[in-house]
Amino acid sequence: AQSVTQLGSHVSVSEGALVLLRCNYSSSVPPYLFWYVQYPNQGLQLLLKYTSAATLVKGINGFEAEFKKSETSFHLTKPSAHMSDAAEYFCAVSGISGNNNDMRFGAGTRLTVKP
Amino acid sequence: DGGITQSPKYLFRKEGQNVTLSCEQNLNHDAMYWYRQDPGQGLRLIYYSQIVNDFQKGDIAEGYSVSREKKESFPLTVTSAQKNPTAFYLCASSMRTETQYFGPGTRLLVL
Numbered sequence: 001a002q003s004v005t006q007l008g009s010h011v012s013v014s015e016g017a018l019v020l021l022r023c024n025y026s027s028s029v030p031p032y033l034f035w036y037v038q039y040p041n042q043g044l045q046l047l048l049k050y051t052s053a054a055t056l057v058k059g060i061n062g063f064e065a066e067f068k069k070s071e072t073s074f075h076l077t078k079p080s081a082h083m084s085d086a087a088e089y090f091c092a093v094s095g096i097s098g099n100n101n102d103m104r105f106g107a108g109t110r111l112t113v114k115p
Numbered sequence: 116d117g118g119i120t121q122s123p124k125y126l127f128r129k130e131g132q133n134v135t136l137s138c139e140q141n142l143n144h145d146a147m148y149w150y151r152q153d154p155g156q157g158l159r160l161i162y163y164s165q166i167v168n169d170f171q172k173g174d175i176a177e178g179y180s181v182s183r184e185k186k187e188s189f190p191l192t193v194t195s196a197q198k199n200p201t202a203f204y205l206c207a208s209s210m211r212t213e214t215q216y217f218g219p220g221t222r223l224l225v226l
Contacts, residue, residue, distance in 0.1 A: 009155065032213045043119075043205055043217035044158075051213070090157060094213045103148075103215055105157040 003027065004093050006106035014114045019063075019078040021109045023091030026072065033074040034092040034103075035065055044090060050074060061085070086113045118142065119218035121206050126223045128193065128200060136191045136221045138206035145210060147189035151175060152203040152220075161204075164189055193223060201225050 007022040025031060032051050036044040048059025055067045065076045074091060088110045094103040119140045128134045138147065146165045150158040160173030164183040178197025183189055189208075193200045203222050207215040 034214070036217075041203075041220070041222070043121075043219045044207075046214065046216065049214055103160075103213070107155060107157040 003104040004091050004106040006089075006091050006109050008109055009107065010110050010112065012112040012114060013081045015083055016080050019076070019081045019085065019111065021076040021089050021091075021111065023065075023074045023076065023106060024072055025074065025091075025093045027093065027095075030069075031093045031095045033065075033067060034094070035059065035063070035074075035076050036090045036092060037061075038088045038090065038108075040087075047076070047089075081111075081113045083113050083115065086111055119206060119208055119216060121204075121218040121221050123221060124219070126221055127226050128223060129226050131195045133192055133194050134223070136193070136204055136206075136223070138189045138191065138218060139187055140189075140206075140208045140218075141187060142208060142216065143186070143210075144208035144216075145186070146208060147183070148207040148209075148215060149173075149179070149181065149189070149191045150205045150207065152205055158205065161191065 005024045034049045035047040037047050038044050047063050048057045050057050050067045058064045063078045065074050067074050088108045090108050091106040092103050122137045148163040149161040152158050159175050161179050162181045164170035167186050170181050170183050180192045203220050205220045206218040209215045
C-alpha cells in the first residue's frame with residue numbers, strides 16, 4: 001500500500017513566485033513526516049521534519065510545511081522561489097509500521113524555477 | 116567533520132561481476148541503510164542494520180548482500196544475481212530517533 005503520495009512529478013514556477021509541493025500520507029497512527037531535497041547527482045538533504053510538536057514546521061532555505069491531520073497532508077511551501085531552489089524534493093514518512101526506522105518515500109517532485 | 120561518506124562516486128560493473136559499494140559514517144549512529152534510486156521511483160530500501168552484526172532485508176534485497184562488522188561501516192555488495200543493477204545507490208544512517216541522514220551516493224553503471 002502506498003504510504004506517501006506526492007502530487008505532481010514536475011512543478012514549474014517563476015522566480016519570486018510561491019512554491020507549493022504537495023504530499024499526502026496514509027497512516028492509522030501519528031507518523032513522523034519529512035521533506036528532503038536532492039540536487040543532481042547528490043544525496044538527500046533534510047529540509048524539515050514533523051515529529052508531533054507544532055503543526056507548522058519551519059525548515060532551511062525559507063521552506064516550511066504544515067501538518068494537517070484531517071487532510072492527511074504535509075505540503076511544502078516557500079513564499080518566493082529562488083533559482084537555487086531548482087531540485088528534486090522528496091516527502092517521506094516513518095513510524096507507520098511501528099518501527100521508526102522504516103521510512104517510506106514519495107516518488108519525488110522536480111521543481112523548475114524560471115527566470 | 117562528521118558525516119557519511121560513500122565511495123566510489125561512480126562504479127562500473129562487468130556482466131557476471133560482483134561489486135562492493137562502501138559506506139562509512141562517523142556520526143556514532145546505530146542504524147544504517149541502503150537505498151536504490153531509479154528515475155521517477157523515489158527511493159527503495161535494500162537492506163538496513165540497527166546494530167552491529169545484525170541486518171534485515173528491505174523491499175528489494177534480492178541480488179544484494181551486506182555486512183555490519185563495525186558500527187561505522189555498512190558495505191553493500193551487488194552480486195551477479197542482480198540483473199538490473201544500473202541505479203544511484205544511497206547510504207543513510209540514524210540514531211535511535213527517526214531522522215535519516217544521507218551520504219552523497221554512488222552511481223553504478225553496467226559495461
